[in-house]
Amino acid sequence: MSRLQNVFAQLQGKRAALVTFVTGGDPEPALTVPLLHALVEAGADVLEVGIPFSDPMADGPVIQMSHQRALAHGTTMGDVLAMVASFRQQDTRTPVVLMGYVNPVEAMGYAVFARACADAGVDGVILVDLPPEEATEWLAAARRAGVDRVFLLAPTSPPERITRVGEASSGFVYYVALKGVTGAAHLDIADVAKKLAVVRSHLRLPVGVGFGVQDAASARALGEVADAVIVGSALIRRLVAPEGKDAIAGARSFVAGLRAALPPRQ
Amino acid sequence: MTYDLPDARGHFGPYGGQFVAETLMGPLAELISAYETAKDDPDFQAALTRDLHDYVGRPSPLYLAERLTAAAGGARIYLKREDLNHTGAHKINNTLGQGLLAKRMGKTRLIAETGAGQHGVATATVAARLGMRCAVYMGAEDMRRQAPNVRRMRLLGADVVGVTLGSQTLKDAMNEALRDWATTVDDTFYVIGSVSGPHPYPAMVRDFQAIIGREARAQILEREGRLPDAAVACVGGGSNAMGLFYAFLEDQAVDLYGVEAAGEGLATGRHAAPLTAGARPGVLHGTRSYLMYDAHGQILETHSISAGLDYPGVGPEHAWLKDSGRARYVAVGDQQALAAFRALTHLEGILPALESSHALAYAQILARELGREKVIVVSLSGRGDKDVETVAAYEEHH
Ligand SMILES: Cc1ncc(COP(=O)(O)O)c(C=O)c1O
Numbered sequence: 001m002s003r004l005q006n007v008f009a010q011l012q013g014k015r016a017a018l019v020t021f022v023t024g025g026d027p028e029p030a031l032t033v034p035l036l037h038a039l040v041e042a043g044a045d046v047l048e049v050g051i052p053f054s055d056p057m058a059d060g061p062v063i064q065m066s067h068q069r070a071l072a073h074g075t076t077m078g079d080v081l082a083m084v085a086s087f088r089q090q091d092t093r094t095p096v097v098l099m100g101y102v103n104p105v106e107a108m109g110y111a112v113f114a115r116a117c118a119d120a121g122v123d124g125v126i127l128v129d130l131p132p133e134e135a136t137e138w139l140a141a142a143r144r145a146g147v148d149r150v151f152l153l154a155p156t157s158p159p160e161r162i163t164r165v166g167e168a169s170s171g172f173v174y175y176v177a178l179k180g181v182t183g184a185a186h187l188d189i190a191d192v193a194k195k196l197a198v199v200r201s202h203l204r205l206p207v208g209v210g211f212g213v214q215d216a217a218s219a220r221a222l223g224e225v226a227d228a229v230i231v232g233s234a235l236i237r238r239l240v241a242p243e244g245k246d247a248i249a250g251a252r253s254f255v256a257g258l259r260a261a262l263p264p265r266q
Numbered sequence: 267m268t269y270d271l272p273d274a275r276g277h278f279g280p281y282g283g284q285f286v287a288e289t290l291m292g293p294l295a296e297l298i299s300a301y302e303t304a305k306d307d308p309d310f311q312a313a314l315t316r317d318l319h320d321y322v323g324r325p326s327p328l329y330l331a332e333r334l335t336a337a338a339g340g341a342r343i344y345l346k347r348e349d350l351n352h353t354g355a356h357k358i359n360n361t362l363g364q365g366l367l368a369k370r371m372g373k374t375r376l377i378a379e380t381g382a383g384q385h386g387v388a389t390a391t392v393a394a395r396l397g398m399r400c401a402v403y404m405g406a407e408d409m410r411r412q413a414p415n416v417r418r419m420r421l422l423g424a425d426v427v428g429v430t431l432g433s434q435t436l437k438d439a440m441n442e443a444l445r446d447w448a449t450t451v452d453d454t455f456y457v458i459g460s461v462s463g464p465h466p467y468p469a470m471v472r473d474f475q476a477i478i479g480r481e482a483r484a485q486i487l488e489r490e491g492r493l494p495d496a497a498v499a500c501v502g503g504g505s506n507a508m509g510l511f512y513a514f515l516e517d518q519a520v521d522l523y524g525v526e527a528a529g530e531g532l533a534t535g536r537h538a539a540p541l542t543a544g545a546r547p548g549v550l551h552g553t554r555s556y557l558m559y560d561a562h563g564q565i566l567e568t569h570s571i572s573a574g575l576d577y578p579g580v581g582p583e584h585a586w587l588k589d590s591g592r593a594r595y596v597a598v599g600d601q602q603a604l605a606a607f608r609a610l611t612h613l614e615g616i617l618p619a620l621e622s623s624h625a626l627a628y629a630q631i632l633a634r635e636l637g638r639e640k641v642i643v644v645s646l647s648g649r650g651d652k653d654v655e656t657v658a659a660y661e662e663h664h
Contacts, residue, residue, distance in 0.1 A: 053563075053564065054432065054564040054565045055432065055437065055438075055441050055550060055551075055565050056441075057287070057441045057444045057445065057551070058287040058289075058444075058445070058448065059445075060445070064431060068431070071564065076562045077562055077563065078562075101549075102285060102549045103548050103549045103550060103557070103559060103563045103564075103565070104562060104563030104564070105563070106547070106548050106549055106554075106563060107546075107548065107559060107561065107562060107563030108563065128287050129285045129286055129287055129549065129552070130285060130549075131284060131285075131286070131288060131291055133275060133283075133284060133291075134283050134284065134285055134554075151288070152287065152288035152289075153288055154287075154288040154289040154291075154292070155289075156288075156289050156290075156291070156292035156293060156451060157288060157291065157292055158292055158295070161291060161292070165288070176287075176288060176289060179289055179448060179449055179450075179451060179452070180289075180445075180448055180449035181445045181448060181449065184449070
């Protein structure tokens with residue numbers, strides 16, 4: 001059983017999984033590994049680590065700035081993989097999913113990247129601008145390396161695409177809760193619940209929901225309906241503000257609050 | 267063999283495709299089906315043709331530039347006068363087509379990215395004409411160097427949104443337009459300004475611009491009684507070039523030349539010439555094509571004196587035409603382009619856009635190489651009124 005399957009199996013019937021997103025190298029490369037451990041201690045079940053990219057077209061301002069800071073520190077794909085490998089020396093249980101844009105992977109080569117992920121202890125990869133239709137080479141390389149392929153679904157995905165995305169995915173699928181970019185504010189939980197029912201009727205994998213999780217209240221509401229609640233921008237905002245405060249401590253208390261808010265299931 | 271690219275999923279060989287976030291896949295599928303229906307609908311085509319004639323002023327003339335020809339000392343140089351279109355560039359051929367399509371799809375808002383501002387002006391113009399709301403994304407650096415076009419767009423009622431992230435040029439404006447579209451897909455149509463972006467844009471924009479080459483081919487046959495030896499156009503994303511080339515693709519005797527921006531020189535790295543400078547294929551803004559990026563896959567900053575060519579990528583069909591050898595790609599630097607700008611202004615009384623000046627510079631070189639018996643058609647893609655200040659500032663500093 002993969003680490004991702006394991007987490008979802010253990011939480012089945014208990015509560016939604018908590019998935020946290022930070023960008024590798026942000027706010028500083030040296031902080032990423034300690035930050036990942038702190039997120040796990042605070043209650044994160046799955047870690048998403050962003051691969052910084054010069055043109056993060058699907059991201060809102062908070063994550064754009066996060067990519068820019070990481071790049072300003074010179075963070076590369078190789079650095080991000082090394083951070084995961086370093087994290088793995090102490091934590092062999094928590095799944096790590098890389099999330100990024102496809103050009104750095106094109107530059108490295110799909111097969112080389114997939115093998116490097118497996119070697120570093122990466123469990124799954126989300127490539128935001130690589131829909132299954134364009135992913136033939138990536139799917140083969142990732143399957144061969146034993147890395148999970150996590151694809152996205154959106155409110156605009158028609159039913160036939162939901163099936164296709166489900167067939168291409170493994171580990172879980174990432175449902176983008178709203179039309180827009182990361183960090184947007186207007187989440188309509190009733191609408192998400194309705195869409196999730198449709199999504200679930202077309203695929204069997206766990207469904208994580210992200211884009212628009214702001215605070216404990218929205219995490220609680222999504223935790224009622226999703227298999228996993230994914231938080232990114234709201235967490236990254238805690239890493240950079242307030243000025244001068246310990247970034248890791250801020251992230252830790254925020255994530256602990258989200259985790260405590262996730263409702264139990266019977 | 268007839269040329270029938272792209273394939274059903276928008277691929278030109280290994281190039282093109284749909285590399286976008288999931289949120290846009292549904293809307294793109296809708297756009298493909300709306301465009302396919304419109305393309306075969308005589309009413310849509312008739313409305314477009316009528317507007318191209320009465321509103322844009324087509325057909326644009328094919329002008330024999332006699333004094334430029336004499337100065338170059340070789341082949342006869344004909345200019346396809348897209349600068350005489352309403353709004354002053356070829357861009358309106360495309361924005362009119364996409365605007366009519368948007369209206370037909372029931373959309374009420376147009377958005378666009380723009381570099382030189384010509385595509386932004388052409389989109390704002392069509393939005394005004396069709397009674398639609400309009401937002402144009404433009405890099406802050408481009409807003410500075412193409413200020414007259416910013417004022418024009420605002421007068422036309424468009425909301426011009428400055429983009430201050432990244433290199434503050436066309437690439438960043440396109441990122442921001444994609445973000446807007448992902449948020450507003452229900453009522454908004456994204457009018458992409460070149461033969462770039464995800465399928466169906468490269469094919470659709472080419473189809474709307476193909477009127478340039480169709481007219482030019484008929485006009486040169488009438489004037490010279492034969493096809494030209496070469497067709498030359500500048501390449502930013504590549505829409506005026508694809509528009510000119512498309513009608514000649516199967517005329518193997520017509521050599522096709524795309525002219526990229528060599529900026530301060532290919533060796534300096536400060537250029538915008540992915541096809542000429544040995545860039546590799548990569549993925550940006552929804553498509554796979556030649557692309558300027560570093561060893562880690564990060565997109566490189568580009569440089570050109572002309573904002574409309576200042577882009578690290580190029581339309582996927584040009585990547586295909588380069589690999590297949592059907593078209594050749596060359597690059598012309600800032601200084602050569604400025605010299606051509608001055609030459610056309612002094613010799614013919616025509617102020618060309620700095621983008622088009624790149625094509626003119628290469629056409630003069632080619633004319634000399636080919637010699638007197640030959641004929642060249644150059645796409646004069648736009649007029650240079652917007653560039654007057656840039657040219658003055660450059661002359662002050664050099
Ligand atoms: C006059 C003119 N020519 C050319 C271009 C470059 O675009 P393309 O390569 O798509 O024709 C622009 C773009 O702004 C332009 O304004």
